[in-house]
Amino acid sequence: MHKPLLAAALPLLAALAPTLAAAAPASEPKPLAPLEIVGQAPVADWSAIAPADLLVMDLAPDAAGKPRRVVIQLLPAPFSQGWIGNIRTLAAARWWDGTSINRVQDNYVVQWGDADGEDAAKAKALPQGLLVVPQDQYTAKAAPEGWANAQRDAYAAGTGVVLGWPVSYAPGGVAPVHCYGTVGVGRNMPPDTGTGAELYAVIGHAPRQLDRNIAVVGRVIEGIEHLSSLPRGTGDLGFYKTAAERTPIRAIRLGTDVPDLPRYQYLSTESASFARYADARANRRDPFYIRPAGGADICNIPVPVRRVP
Amino acid sequence: MHKPLLAAALPLLAALAPTLAAAAPASEPKPLAPLEIVGQAPVADWSAIAPADLLVMDLAPDAAGKPRRVVIQLLPAPFSQGWIGNIRTLAAARWWDGTSINRVQDNYVVQWGDADGEDAAKAKALPQGLLVVPQDQYTAKAAPEGWANAQRDAYAAGTGVVLGWPVSYAPGGVAPVHCYGTVGVGRNMPPDTGTGAELYAVIGHAPRQLDRNIAVVGRVIEGIEHLSSLPRGTGDLGFYKTAAERTPIRAIRLGTDVPDLPRYQYLSTESASFARYADARANRRDPFYIRPAGGADICNIPVPVRRVP
Numbered sequence: 001m002h003k004p005l006l007a008a009a010l011p012l013l014a015a016l017a018p019t020l021a022a023a024a025p026a027s028e029p030k031p032l033a034p035l036e037i038v039g040q041a042p043v044a045d046w047s048a049i050a051p052a053d054l055l056v057m058d059l060a061p062d063a064a065g066k067p068r069r070v071v072i073q074l075l076p077a078p079f080s081q082g083w084i085g086n087i088r089t090l091a092a093a094r095w096w097d098g099t100s101i102n103r104v105q106d107n108y109v110v111q112w113g114d115a116d117g118e119d120a121a122k123a124k125a126l127p128q129g130l131l132v133v134p135q136d137q138y139t140a141k142a143a144p145e146g147w148a149n150a151q152r153d154a155y156a157a158g159t160g161v162v163l164g165w166p167v168s169y170a171p172g173g174v175a176p177v178h179c180y181g182t183v184g185v186g187r188n189m190p191p192d193t194g195t196g197a198e199l200y201a202v203i204g205h206a207p208r209q210l211d212r213n214i215a216v217v218g219r220v221i222e223g224i225e226h227l228s229s230l231p232r233g234t235g236d237l238g239f240y241k242t243a244a245e246r247t248p249i250r251a252i253r254l255g256t257d258v259p260d261l262p263r264y265q266y267l268s269t270e271s272a273s274f275a276r277y278a279d280a281r282a283n284r285r286d287p288f289y290i291r292p293a294g295g296a297d298i299c300n301i302p303v304p305v306r307r308v309p
Numbered sequence: 310m311h312k313p314l315l316a317a318a319l320p321l322l323a324a325l326a327p328t329l330a331a332a333a334p335a336s337e338p339k340p341l342a343p344l345e346i347v348g349q350a351p352v353a354d355w356s357a358i359a360p361a362d363l364l365v366m367d368l369a370p371d372a373a374g375k376p377r378r379v380v381i382q383l384l385p386a387p388f389s390q391g392w393i394g395n396i397r398t399l400a401a402a403r404w405w406d407g408t409s410i411n412r413v414q415d416n417y418v419v420q421w422g423d424a425d426g427e428d429a430a431k432a433k434a435l436p437q438g439l440l441v442v443p444q445d446q447y448t449a450k451a452a453p454e455g456w457a458n459a460q461r462d463a464y465a466a467g468t469g470v471v472l473g474w475p476v477s478y479a480p481g482g483v484a485p486v487h488c489y490g491t492v493g494v495g496r497n498m499p500p501d502t503g504t505g506a507e508l509y510a511v512i513g514h515a516p517r518q519l520d521r522n523i524a525v526v527g528r529v530i531e532g533i534e535h536l537s538s539l540p541r542g543t544g545d546l547g548f549y550k551t552a553a554e555r556t557p558i559r560a561i562r563l564g565t566d567v568p569d570l571p572r573y574q575y576l577s578t579e580s581a582s583f584a585r586y587a588d589a590r591a592n593r594r595d596p597f598y599i600r601p602a603g604g605a606d607i608c609n610i611p612v613p614v615r616r617v618p
Binding site for chain 1: 499
């Protein structure tokens with residue numbers, strides 16, 4: 001009676017198993033659910049993610065001794081900006097090793113870096129060669145058009161998914177948007193835009209008010225649950241009050257420096273499969289749904305990512 | 310350098326302290342942040358939430374022995390429908406006591422009820438008097454107009470916040486929408502709409518595709534972190550594979566049956582303070598922001614709720 005048939009929300013790896021399809025008799029043809037469309041996408045519709053574009057964060061093991069690895073895809077060109085170079089420099093210098101997750105604010109962000117970063121006397125020295133990136137790099141001046149649901153967005157003139165990334169279109173240029181799992185650069189007041197040493201990941205409803213106000217540098221493609229399920233902060237804005245509450249970061253490395261790293265790929269947002277998937281997210285026709293919405297916000301059409309089968 | 314000034318996302322109780330205001334010199338006048346507007350709202354702009362409209366869920370204490378209480382506000386008229394009556398019947402019968410949280414799917418929902426509900430031989434007997442509620446009760450035929458950001462929503466002709474609740478407007482009627490913290494009724498395939506014995510709470514980006522397809526019955530107003538930080542499910546769709554992984558539910562009671570319950574109130578969505586707050590959420594003018602978005606989706610304008618000071 002209470003069979004909980006809430007359709008899966010995110011095409012994360014574990015969810016890619018066609019559980020909804022399995023629930024229906026194979027003999028009965030029916031409209032495909034978004035994840036079924038993804039599951040049937042031909043190999044040619046999947047694009048490889050270069051290990052050089054991955055940032056791998058290993059947290060201290062959990063209470064049961066299980067490893068906790070978070071894999072982040074760095075923002076590609078033309079959206080990637082100077083912060084990405086800083087992040088590569090910080091990872092190469094192993095600067096984050098021994099730092100910690102210092103903030104977990106419910107329905108907002110998990111933030112990590114040097115817990116003493118605000119204390120000039122105790123702050124960890126940054127590596128040489130970090131750039132100060134100007135605000136105008138929050139947007140890319142030119143970007144190709146992609147799948148779009150323009151005119152239905154509360155924050156921008158239009159939105160789309162281009163080169164594997166959700167973006168918004170505005171007179172100021174094209175900008176990556178803040179969705180669940182988005183990784184960005186913590187910063188102080190303008191004009192300081194942050195170096196990239198202090199990073200955050202979104203663990204709640206899309207905080208789109210941050211778009212064009214802070215640097216987006218990537219997204220979590222695996223292991224977000226190791227961040228989203230952390231105990232919430234005990235102080236203001238979700239910062240932990242004591243050092244003991246922080247989660248230690250063992251290491252953060254570029255994918256090219258992690259020998260055992262699986263290969264990942266994303267469903268090409270320029271493919272026919274993605275167009276069908278995005279349409280199905282906006283117009284749910286699978287059996288659970290009575291009234292398809294006829295639309296979906298850009299953060300409710302997450303780009304499918306998987307390990308290479 | 311890395312002072313993490315990401316503005317607070319949700320006006321939950323802990324966040325109501327005017328931390329942002331404290332960060333600026335008192336001598337320097339500046340536009341108010343949304344939470345500052347809420348903090349300055351006159352007493353007359355706050356509306357009481359009747360204890361009879363609260364559902365109090367006490368989970369087993371956490372690993373450190375700390376109590377875990379989740380307070381849910383039930384959906385008010387004219388949006389409340391037959392499921393609310395069923396939920397009152399289930400709580401009065403103490404039916405949920407000894408049941409468990411059975412599903413935690415990252416960026417989607419936490420779900421609770423009878424883990425054996427699908428097994429006719431082992432399912433817990435339901436109390437007498439539960440109604441079978443028709444699908445047409447997913448929407449309310451008539452509702453007053455409220456603060457609205459119509460025409461900027463991806464899912465409906467318009468949205469608004471009316472009588473303390475975020476809703477969407479469509480030819481079919483006015484319907485409460487799914488936002489972070491929304492509580493709804495798990496159901497089987499249509500026309501079964503669920504009794505209310507199986508409930509879920511949203512712990513991720515708003516799954517608006519569920520609007521008008523499943524019954525919204527309330528929202529978590531305190532303690533959502535006890536749900537959102539639970540370990541993610543180990544099986545398909547976030548269900549736990551083993552009974553040991555489930556979180557026991559000690560008791561679920563109506564607020565009138567909980568002697569030590571604080572009084573709660575919400576910022577009246579018909580007040581001038583709410584209009585200013587909603588405008589500030591859509592047009593961030595506080596010092597952190599460089600480019601106000603000029604809009605906000607309905608789930609990014611959460612209704613402020615607090616304990617009565």
